[in-house]
Amino acid sequence: MPVRIVTDSAADLSDEELTALGIEVVPLSIRFGDEEFTDRVDLSVRGFYDKMDELDVLPQTAAPSPGAFEAAFRKLVDEGADEIVCINLSLALSATGQAAQNAATAVADTVPVTCIDSKSITAGLGTMVIAAAEAAAAGSNAAEITELVEGLIPRTHVFGVLDTLENLKKGGRIGNAQAMLGTMLSIKPCLDLSSGEVEEAGKQRTRKKAVAWLKSVVEEAGDVEKLAVIHGYAPDADDFVDAISHIIPKDQIRVSHLGAVIGTHGGPRVLGVCYLSA
Numbered sequence: 515m516p517v518r519i520v521t522d523s524a525a526d527l528s529d530e531e532l533t534a535l536g537i538e539v540v541p542l543s544i545r546f547g548d549e550e551f552t553d554r555v556d557l558s559v560r561g562f563y564d565k566m567d568e569l570d571v572l573p574q575t576a577a578p579s580p581g582a583f584e585a586a587f588r589k590l591v592d593e594g595a596d597e598i599v600c601i602n603l604s605l606a607l608s609a610t611g612q613a614a615q616n617a618a619t620a621v622a623d624t625v626p627v628t629c630i631d632s633k634s635i636t637a638g639l640g641t642m643v644i645a646a647a648e649a650a651a652a653g654s655n656a657a658e659i660t661e662l663v664e665g666l667i668p669r670t671h672v673f674g675v676l677d678t679l680e681n682l683k684k685g686g687r688i689g690n691a692q693a694m695l696g697t698m699l700s701i702k703p704c705l706d707l708s709s710g711e712v713e714e715a716g717k718q719r720t721r722k723k724a725v726a727w728l729k730s731v732v733e734e735a736g737d738v739e740k741l742a743v744i745h746g747y748a749p750d751a752d753d754f755v756d757a758i759s760h761i762i763p764k765d766q767i768r769v770s771h772l773g774a775v776i777g778t779h780g781g782p783r784v785l786g787v788c789y790l791s792a
Contacts, residue, residue, distance in 0.1 A: 516596035517650040517659060520586055522578065522610050523553040524603035524775040525640040526744060535647035540586050542610065544774045545574045559771045563747055563782050573778045577610040583617035591625045597656035598627040601643050601663060603775065604710030605631045628660050633710035636776050637742040637768070637788035638672040645740075666790065672707040673715065673731050674776075674786030675724040677748070704728070705780075712779075725754055728787060732758050738789040742768040746777050746784040754785060 521527070523541040532539060541553040544562065546569055551557035553575070557565070566573060587598055600618065602611035611631050618627035632639045645666060646659050654662070702724035706715040718724035732738065741762045745751040755767055772784050 516594070517654065517656050518590040518593070518595040518598050519643060519647045519650055519659075520583070520590070520598055520600040520614075521639065521643045522602050522614075523773060524608070524610070524635050525601075525643050526636045526770050526773045527640045527643065528770055531640075531644065535644065535651065537643060537647050538586050538590060540578045540582050540610075540614070542578060542608075542775060543576045544778070545576065547571050553774050557774075559773050559777075560747070562774045562777060566777070566782065573774065575608075575775050575778055577608050577613050580613045580616035580620065583614045584620050587617060587621045587625060587627055591621075595625060598625055599630065599646055599650070599656050599659050599663070600627055601630045601632050601639065601646060603635045603639050604633050606633070606709075606711045607635060608775070626656065628656050630660060630663050631710075632663070632670075633667050634670050634672060635707055635710070636672065636772055637744040637770065637786065638670045638707070640770070641670060641740050641742060641768075641788060641790065642666050669790045669792075670708065670788065671735065671791060672786060672788045673728060674705045674707065674744075674780065674784055675718070675721075675728050676703045676705070676780050677721060677783035677785075678781045705786075707776075721750075725750060725757075725785065728785065729754070729757050732761055732787055732789060735789060735791060737792040738762070739792070740768070740788075740790045741766070742770070742788040744770055744772045744784075744786045744788065746772045746780065746782050748783045748785045751785060758787070 520538045544551045600614045605611045615629045618629050642663050649659050702718045704716040706713045
């Protein structure tokens with residue numbers, strides 16, 4: 515495969531997807547106080563949520579170093595890559611993409627690396643990475659893959675609902691009084707991440723209403739493709755998949771767990787959707 519695809523662990527792709535499509539992942543790191551872990555390497559997604567439940571400290575994530583990307587690029591050259599396309603989470607949210615760009619410059623005399631700011635995260639980023647890897651497997655070159663991904667960016671929409679305000683309170687995003695009031699009223703924040711930044715899309719009074727709002731977002735989007743559901747071990751995730759299966763058949767909806775990059779701020783039981791608009 516002369517073109518190889520690289521991304522970061524914020525893409526929230528499963529090991530099976532990565533292996534099947536030959537995608538290389540450069541992981542972010544996660545810190546709980548003085549403990550540091552490599553995302554999805556020495557701390558699984560399940561382990562991340564378990565540790566977050568156990569500790570009263572907000573986890574923090576950090577971008578990979580340029581050296582980590584450089585090592586990944588050189589590894590792929592050793593495996594026979596002629597070109598590399600690296601697609602990363604939104605530059606507005608993380609320095610990860612900048613680290614990849616620095617590494618691309620460092621290996622420019624060895625292999626051409628095209629870095630793309632997905633302007634997305636989690637399932638949105640993952641959808642682009644899968645499309646790129648499928649195109650690479652079909653024989654597309656780096657320029658064709660880049661054009662494909664850049665065409666997907668404005669069509670990619672990501673929405674989510676939070677189940678708790680606790681992580682936002684711990685992170686200083688809202689004050690204690692506001693968090694307490696929100697908890698008393700069972701406020702569930704609704705988020706729009708489609709621009710590559712976290713934007714508030716509204717508030718719902720209960721989890722049931724928040725999930726209904728999320729369902730309406732998909733229903734009102736018109737013709738959609740590549741529908742995905744992403745969640746932080748939300749107990750109602752399967753029910754939500756069933757509820758939107760009239761839009762796209764259930765067996766065509768990609769379901770995956772939300773990793774640490776968004777889970778750090780959103781907390782457990784986050785539920786989200788991603789789709790491509792027509």
